Amino acid sequence: MSVVHRLTLGDVLGEHRRGRPLGTAVVDGDVRLTWPELDARVNRVAGALAADGVTAGGRVLWLGQNSFRVLELLLACSRLGAIFCPANWRQSADELAHVLTDLAPAVVVWEESEAVEKARGQVALDARWVRSGGDAGPGGRAEYEAWAAAGDPIDPDAEVSADSPVLALYTAAFDGRPSAALLSDAALIAHSMSLLHIRQMEDGFTYLACGPLFHVGTMMFTLAAFQLGGTVVFTPAYEPTEVCRLIERERVTQAFLFGPMIDGLVEANRDRAFDLSSLRFVSHSPEWDDMITVDDSPWCASKMGGYGQTEVGGMLTFLGLGMGGRGPAGRPSPLAQVRILDASGAEVPPGEVGEICARGHSVFSGYWNRPELNAAKTAGGWHHTGDLGRREPDGTITFIGPKLRMIKSANENIYPAEVERALKTHPAVADAAVIGVPDDRFGQSPKAIVVPRDGAAATAEELIEHVRGQIASYKKPRHVEFADEIPKKGFTPDYDLLDERYGGGGYPGA
Amino acid sequence: MSVVHRLTLGDVLGEHRRGRPLGTAVVDGDVRLTWPELDARVNRVAGALAADGVTAGGRVLWLGQNSFRVLELLLACSRLGAIFCPANWRQSADELAHVLTDLAPAVVVWEESEAVEKARGQVALDARWVRSGGDAGPGGRAEYEAWAAAGDPIDPDAEVSADSPVLALYTAAFDGRPSAALLSDAALIAHSMSLLHIRQMEDGFTYLACGPLFHVGTMMFTLAAFQLGGTVVFTPAYEPTEVCRLIERERVTQAFLFGPMIDGLVEANRDRAFDLSSLRFVSHSPEWDDMITVDDSPWCASKMGGYGQTEVGGMLTFLGLGMGGRGPAGRPSPLAQVRILDASGAEVPPGEVGEICARGHSVFSGYWNRPELNAAKTAGGWHHTGDLGRREPDGTITFIGPKLRMIKSANENIYPAEVERALKTHPAVADAAVIGVPDDRFGQSPKAIVVPRDGAAATAEELIEHVRGQIASYKKPRHVEFADEIPKKGFTPDYDLLDERYGGGGYPGA
Structure with a gap:
């Protein structure tokens, strides 16, 4: 692709700097940046990253809550040809250690967290650690800001490819551990175009990123609003009253919301303290529909239906x-x-x-x-x-x-391979397989079939605790049954036979 | 770009064949094709083209009125990696001969025309000529249909690049003769996405191609409707009553229409014989707005404003x-x-x-x-x-x-169009053109040729002052000459003739 056809996220930012000199690009607490201001910051941040050894193909890791800095760092990486990864900072220390080892970032921007500190101690990683995060934390914002301010602004028009990866998002554990899906500038821009089209986004679109930015669901609309030159409002996490306040104050057009989150807003706004009419969103309940403007774009009219990953x-x-x-x-x-x-x-x-x-x-x-x-x-x-x-x-x-097995418990996806891998790290476990059993409360719950190692012993409780120490708590088995062997189909457990023997069922889509 | 990222026009057709097996792809007179039918025809036509020597990079020329075959041939060329050119068949024989020589197509599909026959006789071109066109013509449709039917269907998934040219449209004569602008599959698809977005095109969109398909204005919406999986209705040329009839019969959503064409429809439908309410289009006049559904998408609300080429x-x-x-x-x-x-x-x-x-x-x-x-x-x-x-x-x-001309005065660049625009804002100016005249001191200086408005008067000094009040002083004319008319080449001043008449010269690079 010739350079006259090139369009990177950094290029889009450059266009908005020129085309929307007065427009608000991002809002985050007391931070409010116009496009030229964001553009200038991005060039400095890119300079700071480069000074810390981030080159084309290099990785930058974000371990923290939502922040405008997530977008800023992504755009800086786009201008450097580098890869930015916002990861789930609420993972266990072991999971975080896997991310650190797997991604080997040159720079980690992090918010105070015990698990992060523990993970940092577990791995041998030659990275620059920059602390960001809440106003309260010692160092906190000041450290990131000082680091960014010291950056020597880069040339925003330097040659980079729109086809190389710019965003990494950790996702499903196909082989028992999370893998980082790499998305290029071209892929993200194309996806944004689809959303602009289907959601009929117009000039003035304002998106409230109140879901986690390490998840594609929130990230994709953040990027679509960016693509259009709209405004993105960041809030650290979903908090109903704060979300209502931000919708009113920033005249938010759309937010990351679904069922239970919407119910939360209806509850928080029961006395109609907040004007949510700027929100153009899906119909949900009579109270909700009365508070907002029900949108008839194909995205909202279809209640955000579709298939994705x-x-x-x-x-x-x-x-x-x-x-x-x-x-x-x-x-x-x-x-x-x-x-x-x-x-x-x-x-x-x-x-x-x-x-x-x-x-x-x-x-x-x-x-x-x-x-x-x-x-x-x-x-x-x-x-x-x-x-x-x-x-x-x-x-x-x-x-x-x-296509592989997935267990759905309390609306969370659980991949057996990931739980099995955690079980197998216990010294008393020779082999293990995990199935889903029907559960009145959660739909399904994970059940482990465990083959004990000769001469070793562990109780069901000990194994469940062991898994909880390694991966997110909701993934731990709720039941453990011991067996002499795991029946196999090739190299993988014969799940159908296991279901039959141990009471599996209730799988999503079945 | 890896093949998993590929999307050609032929790929889009393949998706629509699967995704819209019952949908109507094209309507043209008594021809009405579903997506699977169009897909099957395209594979045959591609086979016929290949048999006539069209390979990747080869050219196919269309010399005729609007027809669904224009889209069919374009799609066949996409699947072959070849280039399709629909050209203005109403050009003079000399102009057509230039196109034939310049493009050197392997296959020419043509409709009966004296100029085309004459041009064919003028050039030495080793091409297969296939006659298409009106039912009336001897050979006419039958010849094209027999030729297409004899094609051996190609593999629709053969490897082609989305970045190589697929469409050639002859346009402005930069060096005194028309040149064929080459557009790739990727470029056309990207442009369609912009239109889908800005026009908020939805499922069921039906476009009436009633402007010339050799012009990008009609082609771009034809391709956008195709991209979405909508229906394209072809009519040989704009004829008001027929356009009304087609809008009603096919429940057309949008058509290639502007000012005078719309007035023609209002006139043709004065007795409200036709129901045009399916048309979602720009507001134009009270009568028009009452016949159609005024559309509020950013494309229609802005009255199709913008800049393009x-x-x-x-x-x-x-x-x-x-x-x-x-x-x-x-x-x-x-x-x-x-x-x-x-x-x-x-x-x-x-x-x-x-x-x-x-x-x-x-x-x-x-x-x-x-x-x-x-x-x-x-x-x-x-x-x-x-x-x-x-x-x-x-x-x-x-x-x-x-930017036809640039004047260089005291090392400053002056574009005639900018000065002309400033001059024309003066109430006493009906028309104006600006040329550069040799100047001993400055190299060149700007000279305005002004056609006064009837009954109004302004001195040269007043006009010079007026321009100085609007744009940088160095751009103001140093000389003003009044004239009865500005000679034109199409819509723009005939600068060569103006130079000759009014002493222009000394242009940079000349």
Whole structure:
């Protein structure tokens, strides 16, 4: 691609600096930056990163709550050709240590947290650590600001490729540990265009990032608002009253909200203390619809339906492009193709289930540091989502469920492989498999089948505690059963047989 | 770009075949094709083209009125990696002969025309000629249909690049003869995304191509409707009653229409014989607004304002992205950047006039067969539009006029269009043109040729003062001559003739 066709996130920022000199780019607490101000900061931050050894392809890790600095660092990385990763800072120390080791960032920007400090002590990593975060913390904002201010502004027009990765988001544990999905400037910009189109975003769009920015759901709308030259309002985390206050004060057009979060806002605004009418969003309940402006764009009218994953930048298909059709996932973004393929890579006919595979502008560039997995994911020149789907006779798409096993407990996704990996690190465990058993309260709950190591012993309680010490608590098994062997299909557990033997069931999509 | 990121026009067709098996792709007279039918035809047509020697990079020329075959041939060329050119068949035989010689197509699809036959006789071209066109003509449709039907369907998934040219549109004569602007699949798809966004096109969009398809204005919306999986209705040319009939019958959402064409429809539908309410379009007159549904998308609300040219796939900027701003051209598409550059390639500050330059996804791939011109057009890695513009202090863009000429006075660059624009704001000026005359002291100095408005009068001194009040003093004319008319070449002054008549000369680089 010739340079006259180039468009990076940094280029978009450069255009907004010129095209919206008076426009507000970001709002975050008492911080409020115009596009020229954000542009100037980004050049300094890029200079600071470069001084700390971040070069093209280098990694920068963010471990903290939502902040305008997440966008600022991403844009600085875009101008350097580097990779920015906002990670879940609430993970366990072991999980954080995995991220630090796996990504090997040259710079870590972090907010005070015991787990982060513990993880830092566990790994041998030659990185610059810059403390950011809440006003309260010692060092806190001041340290990041001093570091950024000392940066020597870079040339914003330096040569970089729009096709190299700029954003890394840790996601599903396909082989038992989280992998960082890499998205290029081109992929993120393409995805934003799809959202601009489907959400019919217009001049003046203001997005409130009140979901976690390390998750593609919040990130994708943050980037779409950025692409359009709208305003992004950052808040550290979802807090109903604060969200109401920000919607009113900033005349917010859209926010990261779904069911229970919306109920929270309705509750917080029961006395109508806040004017939420600027919000143009999905219909939810009579009280809610009365507080906001119900939006009729295909995105909101379809109640944000579709199919997506981090590896395609967010959404691959939109119900809004197949309203009235049979498949709840609708149809692909205009910048993507979907094929339903069987295990051999051949297309299955409409009505039959196969793997949802894709090509298109927003498809990711593979996982960081996973060459073998990447080769498998792009077999035959198609991105394999790892999810099962079906083309309906009318051409719309139905998402069936993950191709590997997934347990859904209290609306959280749990991948057996990840829990098994944690179990197997216990000295008393020779082998283990995890299935989902029906659970009245949570839908499903994880159950571990464990083969004890000869001569070693551990109680169910000890094993559950062990897992809880390694990965997020909701992933720990709620039941443990001991067995002499794990039946296998090839190298992987024979889940169907395990379900049959140990009471598995209730899987999503089943 | 990896194949998992690829998206060609042929790929989009393949997706629509799967995603909209029952949807109507094209309507043209008694022809009505679903997406699978169009897809099957395209594979046959591609096979027929291949059999006639069209390979990757080969050219296919269309000389005829609007037809669904224009889209069909374009898509077939996309699947072959070839280049399709729909040209103005109403040109003179000499002009057509230039196109034939310049493009050297392997296949020419043509409709009966004396000029085409004459041009065919003038050139030595080893091409396959396939007659298409009106039902009436001998051979007519039958010949094209027999030719297409004999094609051996190609593999629609064969490897092609989305970045190679697929569409050639002849445009402005920079060096005295028309040049074919080459647009890639990627550029056309990006441009379509901008239109989908700005026009808020939704499922079910139906476009009536009633303007010429060899012009980007009609082609760009044809392609946007295609991209979305909407329906394109073709009609040979604009005929008011037929257009009304088609809007009603096909429930057309949008058509290629502007001022005088709209007046023609209002006249043709004075007795309200046709229901035009499906049309969602710009407000124009009370009668018109009452017949249609006035659309409030940023495209229609801004009355289709913006700045564009064939070389950027259509539109580069949209008023709908800068409503209420000072610059009538608004702001760039989210997939483009604009810079206002001086003759040295340096950016000029807001408020000053320079050349509108661009980078972005929809920028063309250069002109066919014009290596030197192409090098000049992409100097410094920016596409030089050849048009003058200005960033207003609010960041919006004003289009000034074509940069046909530049005058160099005391080492300052002066663009005639800017001075003419300033002159024409004076109430006593009906028309004006500015040339450069040799000047011993300054090299050149600007001279204005002014056509006074009937009944108004202003002295040369008054006009010079008026210009000085509007733009930088060095740009003001040093000489003013009054005349009865400004000779024109199309819409622009005939500067060569003006130079001859009024003593112009000494231009830089001349």
